[in-house]
Amino acid sequence: MSPILAPSILNTDYTQLGSTIQLLQDSPADWIHLDVMDGSFVPNISFGMQLIKDIRRRTTKPLDVHLMIVHPDQHIQAFRDAGADVITVHYEVCPHLHRTIESIHLSGAKAGVALNPHTPIEVLRDVIELLDLVLIMSVNPGFGGQKFIYQSIPKIKRLKQLITEENAKALIEVDGGIGLHNAEAVFAAGADVLVMGNAIFSDQDPEATMQKIKQLGRNPLFV
Numbered sequence: 446m447s448p449i450l451a452p453s454i455l456n457t458d459y460t461q462l463g464s465t466i467q468l469l470q471d472s473p474a475d476w477i478h479l480d481v482m483d484g485s486f487v488p489n490i491s492f493g494m495q496l497i498k499d500i501r502r503r504t505t506k507p508l509d510v511h512l513m514i515v516h517p518d519q520h521i522q523a524f525r526d527a528g529a530d531v532i533t534v535h536y537e538v539c540p541h542l543h544r545t546i547e548s549i550h551l552s553g554a555k556a557g558v559a560l561n562p563h564t565p566i567e568v569l570r571d572v573i574e575l576l577d578l579v580l581i582m583s584v585n586p587g588f589g590g591q592k593f594i595y596q597s598i599p600k601i602k603r604l605k606q607l608i609t610e611e612n613a614k615a616l617i618e619v620d621g622g623i624g625l626h627n628a629e630a631v632f633a634a635g636a637d638v639l640v641m642g643n644a645i646f647s648d649q650d651p652e653a654t655m656q657k658i659k660q661l662g663r664n665p666l667f668v
Contacts (some may be wrong), residue, residue, distance in 0.1 A: 448662025451476035456589040465634030476509040487587035494527040499667035501528025523625030525552035576615040584621030605635030620646035
């Protein structure tokens with residue numbers, strides 16, 4: 446499959462958000478990644494449903510909503526109604542994960558589960574066949590601009606093996622510290638979706654950077 450690029454707007458200038466969304470709408474980006482933080486599960490606070498509704502009106506691209514919040518079950522339908530196409534929750538805050546995944550699917554969204562750097566892949570074995578996406582956090586969640594944790598590479602490989610063993614369909618998404626210097630290795634390990642923020646928006650030509658990343662994922666050695 447073709448690589449999926451999901452730029453994150455977490456560290457963009459929100460006073461210029463309309464221009465940023467238009468740039469992404471016209472760019473090689475496939476999805477738009479939205480990090481929702483509550484200041485409880487993670488130390489930062491970002492945004493909520495209203496901003497997602499506003500973004501939904503300005504783009505036709507899928508909205509990939511990553512909930513870094515406690516009690517995500519209470520808000521799943523609201524995020525779907527706001528425009529989320531993919532809703533990803535954290536394993537670490539879902540004591541009834543099977544039920545949460547079912548709730549996401551019942552809302553009409555695709556279901557994803559995120560794993561923090563310390564959380565092993567094996568915890569997903571009993572639900573992997575239900576998932577549309579697994580998000581490997583390659584930094585500790587809560588802030589953009591962190592350095593990539595290279596232990597994530599063998600973790601991606603183990604997840605790819607688990608998906609194969611269980612005949613599952615989940616895409617592998619990786620988020621944190623990814624740029625031109627390591628995207629090739631992340632694709633080679635088995636990633637299908639890359640989340641990138643600073644590496645794109647700090648560049649003078651974001652569209653050219655996105656195109657370069659997608660070309661790395663199309664390398665026949667890695668797909």
